[in-house]
Amino acid sequence: MVVMADILVALSGGVDSTVAAALLVEEGHNVTGVTLKLWGGETDSGCCSVSDVEDARRVAQQLGIDHHVFNFGDDFDRHVVEPYVADYAAGRVPNPCIECNRHIKFDKLFRRADALGFDLIATGHHAQVRRRADGVYHIGRGADPAKDQSYVLHMLAQDQIRRLRLPVGAFTKDHVRELAGELGLRTANKPDSQDVCFIERTPGRGEKGRLVFLGERIPIRSATIVDQAGTVVGSAPSIELVTVGQRKGLDLGGAAERRYVIDIDHDAAIVTVGSFEDTLTRQTEVPDLVWTAGPVTGELIVQCSAHGARKPARVEAAKPTTVLWDEPHQRVAVGQSVVLYVEDEVVGGGIAG
Amino acid sequence: MPYLTSEYGNPSGAHRMARNANKALDESREVMAETLGAQPGEIVFTGGGTEADNMAVFGTLQARPGRLVCSAVEHHAVLEPVELVGGSIVPVERSGRVKLDALVEALGPDVSLVSIMLANNETGVIQPLADIAALVREHAPNALLHTDAVQAFSWLDVADIGSVADLVSVSAHKFGGTQGVGVLVVRGSANVSARTIGGGQERGRRSGTQNVAGIVAMAAAASEMVSNREHEIKRVSALRDHLLDGVLSTVPGSIETSPRRAKTANIAHLCFEDIESESLLFLLERAEVYASAAASCSSGAMEPSHVLGAMGLSRTLGFGSLRLSLGYTTAEVDIEAALAAIPAAVNQLRASADGRHG
Numbered sequence A: 001m002v003v004m005a006d007i008l009v010a011l012s013g014g015v016d017s018t019v020a021a022a023l024l025v026e027e028g029h030n031v032t033g034v035t036l037k038l039w040g041g042e043t044d045s046g047c048c049s050v051s052d053v054e055d056a057r058r059v060a061q062q063l064g065i066d067h068h069v070f071n072f073g074d075d076f077d078r079h080v081v082e083p084y085v086a087d088y089a090a091g092r093v094p095n096p097c098i099e100c101n102r103h104i105k106f107d108k109l110f111r112r113a114d115a116l117g118f119d120l121i122a123t124g125h126h127a128q129v130r131r132r133a134d135g136v137y138h139i140g141r142g143a144d145p146a147k148d149q150s151y152v153l154h155m156l157a158q159d160q161i162r163r164l165r166l167p168v169g170a171f172t173k174d175h176v177r178e179l180a181g182e183l184g185l186r187t188a189n190k191p192d193s194q195d196v197c198f199i200e201r202t203p204g205r206g207e208k209g210r211l212v213f214l215g216e217r218i219p220i221r222s223a224t225i226v227d228q229a230g231t232v233v234g235s236a237p238s239i240e241l242v243t244v245g246q247r248k249g250l251d252l253g254g255a256a257e258r259r260y261v262i263d264i265d266h267d268a269a270i271v272t273v274g275s276f277e278d279t280l281t282r283q284t285e286v287p288d289l290v291w292t293a294g295p296v297t298g299e300l301i302v303q304c305s306a307h308g309a310r311k312p313a314r315v316e317a318a319k320p321t322t323v324l325w326d327e328p329h330q331r332v333a334v335g336q337s338v339v340l341y342v343e344d345e346v347v348g349g350g351i352a353g
Numbered sequence B: 001m002p003y004l005t006s007e008y009g010n011p012s013g014a015h016r017m018a019r020n021a022n023k024a025l026d027e028s029r030e031v032m033a034e035t036l037g038a039q040p041g042e043i044v045f046t047g048g049g050t051e052a053d054n055m056a057v058f059g060t061l062q063a064r065p066g067r068l069v070c071s072a073v074e075h076h077a078v079l080e081p082v083e084l085v086g087g088s089i090v091p092v093e094r095s096g097r098v099k100l101d102a103l104v105e106a107l108g109p110d111v112s113l114v115s116i117m118l119a120n121n122e123t124g125v126i127q128p129l130a131d132i133a134a135l136v137r138e139h140a141p142n143a144l145l146h147t148d149a150v151q152a153f154s155w156l157d158v159a160d161i162g163s164v165a166d167l168v169s170v171s172a173h174k175f176g177g178t179q180g181v182g183v184l185v186v187r188g189s190a191n192v193s194a195r196t197i198g199g200g201q202e203r204g205r206r207s208g209t210q211n212v213a214g215i216v217a218m219a220a221a222a223s224e225m226v227s228n229r230e231h232e233i234k235r236v237s238a239l240r241d242h243l244l245d246g247v248l249s250t251v252p253g254s255i256e257t258s259p260r261r262a263k264t265a266n267i268a269h270l271c272f273e274d275i276e277s278e279s280l281l282f283l284l285e286r287a288e289v290y291a292s293a294a295a296s297c298s299s300g301a302m303e304p305s306h307v308l309g310a311m312g313l314s315r316t317l318g319f320g321s322l323r324l325s326l327g328y329t330t331a332e333v334d335i336e337a338a339l340a341a342i343p344a345a346v347n348q349l350r351a352s353a354d355g356r357h358g
Helices: A015-026 A050-063 A073-089 A096-115 A173-182 A206-215 B016-036 B049-063 B076-084 B100-106 B129-139 B158-164 B212-250 B277-286 B306-310 B332-351
Strands: A006-010 A030-037 A066-071 A120-122 A127-131 A137-141 A223-226 A232-236 A260-265 A270-274 A280-285 A300-303 A310-314 A322-330 A337-342 A345-351 B043-046 B067-071 B088-090 B111-115 B144-148 B167-171 B182-186 B254-256 B267-272 B321-325
Touching: A006 A015, A006 A096, A015 A030, A015 A050, A015 A120, A015 A173, A030 A050, A030 A096, A050 A066, A066 B277, A073 A096, A096 A120, A096 B277, A232 A270, A300 A322, B016 B043, B016 B158, B016 B182, B016 B212, B043 B049, B049 B067, B049 B076, B049 B111, B049 B144, B049 B167, B049 B182, B067 B076, B067 B100, B076 B088, B076 B144, B088 B100, B100 B129, B129 B144, B129 B158, B158 B167, B212 B254, B212 B267, B212 B332, B277 B321, B277 B332
Parallel strands: A006 A030, A006 A120, A030 A066, A223 A270, B067 B088, B067 B111, B111 B144, B144 B167
Antiparallel strands: A127 A137, A137 A345, A223 A232, A260 A270, A280 A322, A300 A310, A300 A337, A310 A322, A337 A345, B043 B182, B167 B182, B254 B267, B267 B321
């Protein structure tokens, strides 16, 4: 039997969160929807745009639940956008979704929900809340492998996971869309969000959009590319956007063999390229590594980007912030999150140093 | 309301049904003229206060090109148009009143319009319109004076106080009419270009078939409001004072944003230290106390108030603002409900981690 709870659902205006709200209403909970205004003006086409808020509001109306908008713009600037820009300026590769989860959705919003008297918070993330027999909570991978978002929730601690509901994590994305369609929700066929939400509105997706966004905030410096002997072999438009292990997007003047970024001297704006083997390492430092429920010394599965490869590794008690790869692994860009799993459950993680 | 059912004639038509509608319009025009201290021919019916304000700004600019001047605490319906055309924005004192020396500095023979609201929509602060008018006539002899009296009409004798202005805006839903109907008073001496052109209604100043039912309702509401106004000002200001005194005495760290004697009778405006308005409004809503903080943007999110910012309040304190508006329907029992709900909500928020900014 489900115990009825006061649940605050974060409604982004997308299909996942609206279906999450619908499922909780169906279970009989007392559900309130909230959309976070995080960024941008009134015509912004990115996240938390007027049209997204309208979608969230309309779905809330259809579900018969209250809908509110919280303006967390100042917090988002301070904890997500400013560090994002500062990271690139300092030669790190940030993950703003993770910082938003860490500081906004699962901190600021949790505290707000507490203050307002809610029992639980729900989101539309594709991941699962698992409670083990000993009462310990973990975040498990979403049922849809292509949409799994456990990676971006790795930082959640016991008291956060305990109060979290992830109603769509048990379903595939297709099934979520079907449910939305059956309920007549206007979000059923809404495209998935892409890229960094606060950059979507700038012209050009991906690297181009990022370059425009950063260029408005920090000086962008072109990079000189050298080989391991120090000979100049090419150039790149922005040292800030070059990543260790990168192969594509380097202007190397039609060199025959594949060459990869193996070292970045950010201050001097010099990138060294080498062979694939040169990008490999046996270990990755994660200075702020945190375990969900205490250290795990056995075999781990480790993932270094949202939908990146899953590789076996371990962390030994003697070196508690070092991930030791079973097989040589491509070096992880400083700033990227390194997430540790046992089977399909997050057991820890942190940011590569 | 026959104009929503059997009397559906178009007032611009020539047949009996049209004439009935036109008669209703003419009668309403006379009522609005009398309550606003204007001639019937000076009343232009609009689709609300924003349209009236926009017409005052853009219509004046088109009829007499020149520089525009407004205060920093104007409603967005004035502020945004004036900013759009690069007008001069005059700062206000901490009290919310326009800095008169700064106003004089902004004036000059090149100014074609000065727009200063009569009472502010967030704080209720009343501007010294007579003093402002005298300065405008002296230092900007070619300018029209517009006053946005949308917030003021229910609480001030606009027919008298507004007589110094060439253009006056009001909006029906602020005094018991329906949303989407308003008036711009355009004095006979003023020439304001039309913003909508077509069938030539409203003497060519605002084309478009009039909202007969809304206008008739507005006139009925205005007539009723004006005859009760003096009594309501006394009654509501006593309720407002009781509310303010009650909150100030029971909630530590509560601040009355501006002195209540300098504002309209209906507004209690407070700031709470260490409180975020969004949370406070949420809890008050649960207690069936419907209040407001600053203006909302089109996403529905609360935006920091430009009015409080212009008054020099810190952004942090501004984020803890609460605007409690009273009206002719407000009774003692409502005040008691608010006096129970507000301290409880503030205490709940302060007791939790999110009570403090972070």
